[in-house]
Amino acid sequence: MKHLKSIALVTALCVLCTLLPATVLAAENVELIFWTPLTSNADKAVQETLIDTFQKENPDISITVEYVSHSDWYTRWMTAIMNDDCPDMCQLDQSEVSWLVAQDIIAPMDDLFAKMDPDGTDFANATAAVNSARGGDGNLYGIPFSVNINCLWTRQDLLEEAGIDPYSIKTWDDLDSAMAAIEGDGITAMGMALAREQCAQQQLFIWSYANGAYYFDPQTGAYLLNQEDTKVKIIEAMEYIKKLFDNGQLPSGVSNWKWADYRTAMANGELGFTSSWGGDIGIAAEVNPDMLSNLCVIAHPTGPSTTDTAIHDFGGWYWSVTKTEDAAKQAAVEKWIEFVYQPDNVALETTARPVYNIPVMQSVLESPIFKNDPVTAMFLDDISYIMENILPHCTRVGFEAGPSVLAGQISATLFASDAFQAYLFNGMPIEEAYNMLDKGFQDLMVEYSYPIEGPYAK
Numbered sequence: 001m002k003h004l005k006s007i008a009l010v011t012a013l014c015v016l017c018t019l020l021p022a023t024v025l026a027a028e029n030v031e032l033i034f035w036t037p038l039t040s041n042a043d044k045a046v047q048e049t050l051i052d053t054f055q056k057e058n059p060d061i062s063i064t065v066e067y068v069s070h071s072d073w074y075t076r077w078m079t080a081i082m083n084d085d086c087p088d089m090c091q092l093d094q095s096e097v098s099w100l101v102a103q104d105i106i107a108p109m110d111d112l113f114a115k116m117d118p119d120g121t122d123f124a125n126a127t128a129a130v131n132s133a134r135g136g137d138g139n140l141y142g143i144p145f146s147v148n149i150n151c152l153w154t155r156q157d158l159l160e161e162a163g164i165d166p167y168s169i170k171t172w173d174d175l176d177s178a179m180a181a182i183e184g185d186g187i188t189a190m191g192m193a194l195a196r197e198q199c200a201q202q203q204l205f206i207w208s209y210a211n212g213a214y215y216f217d218p219q220t221g222a223y224l225l226n227q228e229d230t231k232v233k234i235i236e237a238m239e240y241i242k243k244l245f246d247n248g249q250l251p252s253g254v255s256n257w258k259w260a261d262y263r264t265a266m267a268n269g270e271l272g273f274t275s276s277w278g279g280d281i282g283i284a285a286e287v288n289p290d291m292l293s294n295l296c297v298i299a300h301p302t303g304p305s306t307t308d309t310a311i312h313d314f315g316g317w318y319w320s321v322t323k324t325e326d327a328a329k330q331a332a333v334e335k336w337i338e339f340v341y342q343p344d345n346v347a348l349e350t351t352a353r354p355v356y357n358i359p360v361m362q363s364v365l366e367s368p369i370f371k372n373d374p375v376t377a378m379f380l381d382d383i384s385y386i387m388e389n390i391l392p393h394c395t396r397v398g399f400e401a402g403p404s405v406l407a408g409q410i411s412a413t414l415f416a417s418d419a420f421q422a423y424l425f426n427g428m429p430i431e432e433a434y435n436m437l438d439k440g441f442q443d444l445m446v447e448y449s450y451p452i453e454g455p456y457a458k
Helices: 001-017 041-057 070-083 094-102 110-116 122-129 156-161 172-182 199-210 227-244 260-266 278-285 289-294 327-340 343-351 374-378 379-390 404-411 415-425 431-448
Strands: 028-036 061-067 088-092 142-150 153-154 188-191 272-274 295-298 314-319
Touching: 028 327, 041 061, 041 327, 041 343, 061 088, 061 327, 070 094, 088 327, 088 415, 094 314, 094 327, 110 142, 110 327, 122 314, 142 327, 153 156, 153 172, 153 260, 156 172, 156 289, 172 188, 172 272, 199 227, 199 314, 199 327, 199 404, 199 415, 227 431, 260 272, 272 278, 272 404, 278 289, 278 295, 278 374, 289 295, 289 343, 295 379, 314 327, 327 343, 374 379, 404 431, 415 431
Parallel strands: 028 061, 028 088, 188 272
Antiparallel strands: 088 314, 142 314, 153 272, 153 295
């Protein structure tokens, strides 16, 4: 009888096993995909290293990376959203975080962030970057790992030959004098990206900021382009870049220049200054390492309508995760995020683009992998200068008072680039170009129900 009971029990267990889901019997193999617009060879090498290490530690999780260029970013996302084919995770900047929040695609990361930095010390210097990834509901939709800040990068060797201290360049008049002193003999005064796709509008915002022009009020988020003093400051910035173009102080073909163009030109010794996020350093390290010792960074000099320290544009780099109801995927995603935020892994990621990607975590800044990277080590003083003198004065159009529904839309549309390019290169009168810019913003505010008095007005 006992023997028969044993057979019956074994039979019952076998039947039960055939009914149990695979997750009970064995660890489920989870496949994750992430997108990144960081597409240099160095970026790809780091991602391959991180993925290989992670998969060895987590054999039940497979990671696939897709490299999506900035020029294709929004198109790829819109297609993925329409086809319900979004990646599980992505690397992106704060404007793109804001845009994806508006699309209701990415998930809050507050609990994971608190788990990663329970006492709030590791990200203590990253308050602005963290807050830029918060939605209107107060939730955190991206965790920053680095910032890149637009400054002026310059040929310190040429300035010193001309008897000019780079740090004495405080105003546009000072900059004009410095450019005049070093241009010629194969050196064009200034390089920047002025192509239509996101580039021209970035430089419009950057030079407007340097002249003291906020586009939205930093306390209330109120729209300011309908104010006369803001109009004067923005028009002065537009006219300044137009003067550089008309005087031949910008490179030939600059209307089509993207980021790689000015970075490469600076690395090859063709430019005196660049309005840049620091990507010049990584390119120089690849194509002309001898140039590295000639480069240094300074804060943007101020325009004629401000005596305050120049406002600087900054971009944060974040990891965000898309919404899912799949518990296994969610657990796997959290494992990956915790893994990539280990200090040495962030150090690998940021030194793939030395100086361009400045870590926001204190543990990474102190990491030997970061400090001993041979290119980064050459620019530790410049990084300290940026963090002490420039980072405290950083914001981004649409984020001045905090994240808003407009922030991502501004980056995703091209009306500002169109207005600026029409004035710079196509003969549009300045008043008409400004009105085109103003109308683009106002149309966007109507489309997304943004209150002209600002979402933070009391």
